[in-house]
Amino acid sequence: xxxLYLGLLIAGLVLFAASFVAQWxxxxxxxxxxxxxxxxxxxxxxxxxxxxxxxxxxQRALQSPVLPAxxxxxxxxxxxxxxxxxxxGWLCWLAAVGMRLLLH
Numbered sequence: 001x002x003x004l005y006l007g008l009l010i011a012g013l014v015l016f017a018a019s020f021v022a023q024w025x026x027x028x029x030x031x032x033x034x035x036x037x038x039x040x041x042x043x044x045x046x047x048x049x050x051x052x053x054x055x056x057x058x059q060r061a062l063q064s065p066v067l068p069a070x071x072x073x074x075x076x077x078x079x080x081x082x083x084x085x086x087x088x089g090w091l092c093w094l095a096a097v098g099m100r101l102l103l104h
Contacts, residue, residue, distance in 0.1 A: 001103060008096035015089030022082035026067070027058060029074050037070065 030038040041057040042049055049057065061067055062082055067075050 001099070005096050005099050008092045008099070012089040012092035012096070015085040015092065019082050019085040019089070022078040022085065023055075023058060023062070025078045026062065026075055026082065029072065029078070033072060033075075034070060037066075 027038075030041070041061055042054050044053060062079055067079055
């Protein structure tokens, strides 16, 4: 049981990390393959955006239907990872907590 418990905790951690890696991969892919669309994310009305503003804009872009419209399979796949990995991570962690509560 301890192996399953630790496995669920580690799987949750890996899935949470995957969602952050997915954001980075989407940003890298957009910078290289779609620089004009990236400029929309990385700039504001007053010039270049700060790192936090760029991250917020990237979050908005990931939530919108704009990225699938680019017809870039890599971006679409990383967007799916970004979308589903945190939910699966929470399921793993909640399952581990449930195991702990039921077995102790």
